[in-house]
Amino acid sequence: MTQWKHQHLLGLQDLTAEDIELVLDTAQSFKEVSSRDIKKVPALRGKTVVMLFFEPSTRTRVSFELAAKRLSADTLNIAASVSSTTKGETLLDTARNIEAMNVDLMVVRHGTSGAPFILAQGLKCSVVNAGDGCREHPTQALLDLFTLKEKFGRIKGLRVGIVGDILHSRVARSNIWGLTKLGAKVTVCGPATLMPRGIEAMGVEVCYDIRKLIKNSDALITLRLQKERQQDKFLPSLREYGRLFGINREKLAEGSDELIVMHPGPTNRGVELSAEVADGKQSVILDQVTNGVAVRMAVLYLVLGKHDM
Ligand code: CP
Numbered sequence: 686m687t688q689w690k691h692q693h694l695l696g697l698q699d700l701t702a703e704d705i706e707l708v709l710d711t712a713q714s715f716k717e718v719s720s721r722d723i724k725k726v727p728a729l730r731g732k733t734v735v736m737l738f739f740e741p742s743t744r745t746r747v748s749f750e751l752a753a754k755r756l757s758a759d760t761l762n763i764a765a766s767v768s769s770t771t772k773g774e775t776l777l778d779t780a781r782n783i784e785a786m787n788v789d790l791m792v793v794r795h796g797t798s799g800a801p802f803i804l805a806q807g808l809k810c811s812v813v814n815a816g817d818g819c820r821e822h823p824t825q826a827l828l829d830l831f832t833l834k835e836k837f838g839r840i841k842g843l844r845v846g847i848v849g850d851i852l853h854s855r856v857a858r859s860n861i862w863g864l865t866k867l868g869a870k871v872t873v874c875g876p877a878t879l880m881p882r883g884i885e886a887m888g889v890e891v892c893y894d895i896r897k898l899i900k901n902s903d904a905l906i907t908l909r910l911q912k913e914r915q916q917d918k919f920l921p922s923l924r925e926y927g928r929l930f931g932i933n934r935e936k937l938a939e940g941s942d943e944l945i946v947m948h949p950g951p952t953n954r955g956v957e958l959s960a961e962v963a964d965g966k967q968s969v970i971l972d973q974v975t976n977g978v979a980v981r982m983a984v985l986y987l988v989l990g991k992h993d994m
Contacts, residue, residue, distance in 0.1 A: 687703045687706070691987075691988065693805045693813065694824070694984055695814045695821070695823070696859065696862070697821065697862035697863045697866070702866045702868075706867075708987065709831050712982065713979070715982040715986070716976070716979040718979075718982070719975075719978055719979065725755055725756075725757055728756045729757055729758040729986065732759070732789045732989055733758065733759045734753040734760050734792065734985060735763060735783055735791045736760065736815075737779075737793045738764055738815070739793075739800075740794050742794055742815070745794065746762070746792075746815070748977040752982040752984075753981075755978070776803065784809065784810050790810055791813070793812060793814060794815040798817050798819055798820035799817060800818070801813075801817050813985070813988060817855065819852070820855055821859045822855040822858075823859050824977070824980060826860040826863040829906060829947060831976045831979070832969055832973050840864065844872070844903045845869050845870070846873075846899070847861070848875060848905055848907045848932070849907055850875060851875050851880055852879045853911045856906070860906055861889055871889040872890045872901070873890070874898045876920060876926065876930065877893065878918075895932070895936060896936060899936055903943070904945045904946075907947065907948045909949065909950070909957060910953055910957065927955060927957075931959065934962060942967075945968075946963075947968075947969055948973075
C-alpha cells in the first residue's frame, strides 16, 4: 500500500514514481463522480480551499474550484487585481492573513518561480502549486499523464514529444519530471533559441526536426508560445514559428494514425496547431480538460487527508 506523505504539492520534481501513480489511481476512482447526476461526494466536507491566482487562468482555476466543490469543500477565489498586494502588502502577508481565517489549503498561481515554496515555508496550511513562473505546473503534468495512461494503458515505454517554447514552459518541466519518472522516452523539440542549454541532463533527447519527431512519437505535447514571458528576440516571427514547428494536417500525416496530439491550453490556433489538428480526431485536448477535474480532486483529497489508498 502506497501512503501519501506530503503536506504540499509544489512540483513533480519532489515526488516519487509511487506518489505519481497514487495520484493517477486516486483520480481514476474520482473520475466517475463527474458523470453522475449529483456530482458530489462528502470527502472534504468542512474543509476550506482558497484559490489565490496572480496570473490569468481559465482551465486550472475553474477545475480546482469544481474539484473542491465536488468533494464538498468550501471554496473562495481571490484574484490578484482585487487583493491587497496591489496596495503594497507582501505575498506572504496576504497569505498569512487569509490563513488566519482558518483555511485548510491554498491553490497558488504566481508569475515568480518559487512563490508557492515561500508560502509553503511560511504557512501552516497546505499549498498546491497551480503554476509558478517558468518552474512547474504539477497538476497540468499529472492530468497529461492521466490522459496518456487512459489512451495507451501505460506510460512506461511511450515515446512522447514535447514541442515548442521549452525554455519558458513550466508545463514542459513538470511533464519531463513526471514522464521520465514513469519510464516514458521523452524528446523535446523547438527553436534553438527556446531550448534550455543542458536540458539533456533532465533525461530527455533534443530534436530540431518536427517531421522526424512526428514519425517517432506516440504522443505530442504541444506548448503555448508564451508571449508574456519572452521578448521578440527569441523568434523571427509567429509565422516563421508556425511554418517550422506548428502542427498541421500535412505534417501530422507523416506519423502513425494512433499518434495523439495534446495541448495544455490556451491554444494559439494557427501557430502551435492548425484548427483542423486542434479539432481533429487525433486531438485529446478536451479530454485533458475533463481529466483535470478528476486529477485535481485526487490532489486535494490526498494533500488534505494524507490518505492511504
Ligand atoms: N493549462 C493551463 O494552465 O490553462 P489555464 O492558464 O487556463 O489555467
